[in-house]
Amino acid sequence: MQxxxxxxxxxxxxxxxxxxxxxxGESRSIPVGDGFDAAKALSALNGxxxxxxxxxxxxxxxxxxxxxxxxxxxxxxxxxxxxxxxPPVVVxxxxxxxxxxxxxxxxxxxxxxxxxxxxxxxxxxFLDVCLPNLFGEHGRPFYNAVTATFSHMLxxxxxxxxxxxxxxxxxxxxxxxxxxxxxGGDTCEGDTEVHESVGGLLARLTDIDAVYRRGxxxxxxxxxxxDLFNTYRxxxxxxxxxxxxxxxxxxxxxxxEIIRSHGxxxxxxxxxxEPGISRGDHFxxxxxERFTVLAGTATISLRKLFTDEVFxxxxxxDEPVAVDMPTMWSHKITNTxxxxxxxSFWTNDIFNPQVPDTIAEAVQK
Numbered sequence: 001m002q003x004x005x006x007x008x009x010x011x012x013x014x015x016x017x018x019x020x021x022x023x024x025g026e027s028r029s030i031p032v033g034d035g036f037d038a039a040k041a042l043s044a045l046n047g048x049x050x051x052x053x054x055x056x057x058x059x060x061x062x063x064x065x066x067x068x069x070x071x072x073x074x075x076x077x078x079x080x081x082x083x084x085x086x087p088p089v090v091v092x093x094x095x096x097x098x099x100x101x102x103x104x105x106x107x108x109x110x111x112x113x114x115x116x117x118x119x120x121x122x123x124x125x126f127l128d129v130c131l132p133n134l135f136g137e138h139g140r141p142f143y144n145a146v147t148a149t150f151s152h153m154l155x156x157x158x159x160x161x162x163x164x165x166x167x168x169x170x171x172x173x174x175x176x177x178x179x180x181x182x183x184g185g186d187t188c189e190g191d192t193e194v195h196e197s198v199g200g201l202l203a204r205l206t207d208i209d210a211v212y213r214r215g216x217x218x219x220x221x222x223x224x225x226x227d228l229f230n231t232y233r234x235x236x237x238x239x240x241x242x243x244x245x246x247x248x249x250x251x252x253x254x255x256x257e258i259i260r261s262h263g264x265x266x267x268x269x270x271x272x273x274e275p276g277i278s279r280g281d282h283f284x285x286x287x288x289e290r291f292t293v294l295a296g297t298a299t300i301s302l303r304k305l306f307t308d309e310v311f312x313x314x315x316x317x318d319e320p321v322a323v324d325m326p327t328m329w330s331h332k333i334t335n336t337x338x339x340x341x342x343x344s345f346w347t348n349d350i351f352n353p354q355v356p357d358t359i360a361e362a363v364q365k
Contacts (some may be wrong), residue, residue: 003023003181004048004087006032006076007055008357012173012180016052018305020179020329022285022359028081032072041079045087051076051233052180053115054093059143062103069104073111073142077118085127090119091127091180096169098130118304129179132193137225137234137328138304147231148357150202154209155235159212174285182268188305194224195302208232211262213324215243218289218346219263230286230327234345237329238311243320245292250262258292260348267350273298273333273341278362280332287357289325293317297337310363317342322332 003020006063007013008029015026027042030038032055043056045051057068073092092115097105097165112128115198119126139148147170153160175192196204208229211218222227233240248258258268273279273296283305291300297318305328308313312324325331335341 002047004028004030004045004051005100006030006053006072008053011139012134012176015173015307016177016180018285019181020176021361023181031070032075036075038079042082042093045079046083047085048087050089050091050182051080051087052091058104058107065104066107069107069111073114077114080118080122085343086122086124089125089127090115092130093180094128094130094192096130096132103246110205122207128200132161132169132171134173134176137326146198147201147350150205151232151235154205155240156231160202162199162202165195165197167195167197168201170194170196182280204228205232212236216260216267217262217288217348221264223277226286226288226348230288233324234326237326241317242313242323245322246318248322258322259290264348269345269346271343271345273335273343275335275338278332278334281329281330281360282356282358283361284325284327284329290322290346291325291333292320292322292344294342294344296335296341297341298333298341298343299336300325300333302331303363304329305361312348330363332363
């Protein structure tokens with residue numbers, strides 16, 4: 001499945017491309033604005049199963065916000081109308097602010113109308129997906145959302161404060177991505193939305209920070225807490241990795257704790273790996289996973305999706321550590337020693353082969 005995406009390199013675009021990977025789909029990026037190339041846009045759009053228009057402007061002067069959102073939509077509408085094989089579905093990542101009368105809201109509403117008219121002319125289905133405040137892994141601090149700012153500051157030892165304790169309607173970016181790609185419906189209503197105050201959000205993240213700094217997993221028994229934790233730890237990696245474990249030894253042998261989890265289900269497993277063999281080369285969208293080498297020598301390798309830099313941790317059972325796999329990062333463990341490698345794996349959910357949340361992705365491309 002080929003999907004054309006504007007704003008593919010932004011926060012929501014990155015999450016959308018990750019969600020497409022789970023379905024075996026690929027994105028065709030279409031730059032808009034000053035970087036718009038009509039011929040390249042037409043090539044990317046032709047034959048695509050879906051157009052997802054994410055690109056937008058929500059900061060700047062009133063004139064810039066209004067003009068740029070309309071310009072982006074006009075560029076894509078023109079491309080739709082010129083396509084020999086236009087996508088049968090056109091999706092607009094709209095905002096719940098589209099009806100609040102603000103300059104940004106009016107601009108988004110006008111952009112929706114432009115795209116809807118173009119879709120109607122070519123017989124395509126138009127989905128106007130109204131999204132609330134989004135949060136998630138790797139949002140830009142001080143720009144995308146207050147959740148990103150709080151998480152970044154806490155993970156780096158700073159003390160954020162609340163300037164305006166208003167109430168927010170929040171949605172995790174992966175839930176928004178599912179809506180856009182058609183994996184989770186076409187409205188923003190349902191249990192994917194959470195209502196919380198800015199102060200309440202900071203209190204939750206502060207608790208997460210305190211627990212995780214001890215090397216422990218906070219209460220992730222509910223979806224929102226799990227999504228917040230995954231968001232927070234995207235800012236804590238790699239600075240807070242690996243988690244150092246205390247090994248106790250005496251004449252009987254040795255003992256160390258692998259994990260302390262404060263809430264939610266979980267699953268533990270154990271593997272042996274022969275010298276030179278790797279396990280993994282996949283990523284998770286929501287699953288929390290911890291690797292702990294019990295005996296032997298290994299290298300744990302990780303790469304953030306759609307980037308090239310690989311982080312490596314050389315670990316050994318003689319000095320035990322735990323390495324937590326960030327969501328949306330491909331990862332693997334390789335036995336680099338001469339003896340069999342013994343590894344403990346822990347995840348926060350019980351494996352479901354129907355919904356494995358384990359997507360193949362090589363660490364080294």
